[in-house]
Amino acid sequence: MNVWIKKSNNAYIPEAFAYADYLKKQNFNVVLSEDDLGFDPLDVSISFMGFLPAWGNNALQLRGSQVHEYHSLSTPPYARAKDFLKRTLNKKPNGRIFLNDTVKESMGFCDDVPFICRDMGVEAALFDINNKDAIFDVIYCGSIDGREGLVDEILRLADLNLKILVVGKANKDNVCRLNNKNVEMVGAIPRELLPLYYAKARAGLNFTPDIYPYNIQTSTKVLEYCAAGLGVISNEYAWIKSFSHLRAARFLFTDELNHADDLRNFSFQIPDVSDLEWSVVLDNIDFKGFLLRVAGR
Numbered sequence: 652m653n654v655w656i657k658k659s660n661n662a663y664i665p666e667a668f669a670y671a672d673y674l675k676k677q678n679f680n681v682v683l684s685e686d687d688l689g690f691d692p693l694d695v696s697i698s699f700m701g702f703l704p705a706w707g708n709n710a711l712q713l714r715g716s717q718v719h720e721y722h723s724l725s726t727p728p729y730a731r732a733k734d735f736l737k738r739t740l741n742k743k744p745n746g747r748i749f750l751n752d753t754v755k756e757s758m759g760f761c762d763d764v765p766f767i768c769r770d771m772g773v774e775a776a777l778f779d780i781n782n783k784d785a786i787f788d789v790i791y792c793g794s795i796d797g798r799e800g801l802v803d804e805i806l807r808l809a810d811l812n813l814k815i816l817v818v819g820k821a822n823k824d825n826v827c828r829l830n831n832k833n834v835e836m837v838g839a840i841p842r843e844l845l846p847l848y849y850a851k852a853r854a855g856l857n858f859t860p861d862i863y864p865y866n867i868q869t870s871t872k873v874l875e876y877c878a879a880g881l882g883v884i885s886n887e888y889a890w891i892k893s894f895s896h897l898r899a900a901r902f903l904f905t906d907e908l909n910h911a912d913d914l915r916n917f918s919f920q921i922p923d924v925s926d927l928e929w930s931v932v933l934d935n936i937d938f939k940g941f942l943l944r945v946a947g948r
Contacts, residue, residue: 652946655696655715656683664699665871666722668842669772669929670938676930677939690715694946697748700737716945717744721754724864731863734758746945753867765945769936771869772929773878776843780879782850787835788914789884790852792818792845793872795825801858802828804886804905808856809833811911815856818848846879854882854903854914861888869894874924882919884908898922 654674658667671683682690693715700719719741725733738759747766749755755768789808795801795817802825809815809831817829820839829836840848849855855876859865866888873894876883883902885891895902901920908914925931933939 652694652943652948653680653690653692653715654682654942655690655693656681657685657696657698658683664722665774665842666720666771667697667699669774669933670697673930673933673938674942679939679942694948695942700741716746716947717742718746718748718942718945719744720748721758722748722750723868724754724757726864727862746941750869757864765941767936767938767941769932769938771871771874771927772932773874773924773927774842774845775928775930776846777849777875777878778925778928780846780850782853782880785851785853786814787816787852788813788911789854789856790816790818790849790881791856791858792848792875795819795821798858799860800886804858805829805834805856806831808908811909813911813914816848816852818845845875849875849879849881852881854884854919855879857883857885857891858905859886859888859891861886866890874927877922877924878927880921882917882921884914895922898924 656667656670658664667683671681674681695716695718697718697720700721724730725737734757743762744764747760747764749758749766749768751768751770755766791805805815805817806828813833815834817834817836818840821829821836826836837848855872857870857873857876859870867890870890873883873885873891883900884905885902886905891902894900899920900922901918903914903917903919
């Protein structure tokens with residue numbers, strides 16, 4: 652079966668890579684790109700939404716069975732209005748994938764389109780990383796620009812004389828702001844190098860604005876930190892409190908971190924997230940079977 656996973660080359664969507672790797676192991680033919688490269692026939696296309704209006708005649712969009720993925724809710728400003736427009740105007744697909752029940756309920760589709768919910772997973776390569784020779788106290792890996800308060804928090808931790816490694820693309824203003832003797836920036840890196848960088852640190856920083864919808868959505872970086880055996884430092888908000896409670900974890904919250912020793916003497920409880928390795932997640936939701944059903948196989 653031929654599957655096109657439509658993904659912009661400028662977007663970091665780890666689930667797109669996970670889908671491609673998983674389906675290739677299931678003997679599917681998969682293209683992960685901005686266009687379908689002429690697959691004939693094209694059995695299924697997966698699009699990360701976005702708007703795909705019901706009108707128009709884009710041939711690439713209309714080929715094969717359409718699966719719309721809602722891997723997050725819309726972001727501010729006007730987040731709920733954007734979700735309403737997606738619900739109202741988007742073309743009706745043959746199937747939908749939602750990040751989780753929260754995203755499904757928030758999107759509010761009322762039709763008979765088949766769907767599955769799947770939470771975020773973690774790449775197998777990130778498990779069992781040896782960080783006994785770590786040279787940084789903290790690593791931050793992820794989006795830097797547009798995350799209000801993040802740069803201030805990194806600088807606050809640097810002022811506590813903590814050594815911080817920052818992995819991710821940043822604009823010139825943030826690069827200048829983070830020019831600090833206790834901060835090392837390496838920019839964006841290839842996915843396959845992530846384990847090498849996680850092995851350099853003792854704890855990972857998660858900083859998520861406590862506003863809708865960020866505060867109710869799964870933090871990919873927290874899952875990755877846990878898989879890599881890193882302690883988790885985070886600001887407090889709804890999802891992180893729920894996750895730590897359900898997983899019997901002990902994380903260090905930023906308002907408790909006022910001296911370097913607060914981190915160095917902290918006893919983390921790092922939860923087991925082996926059930927969130929991507930192949931386990933996709934097996935548990937019968938991802939292969941869902942795509943076959945959508946394609947009418």
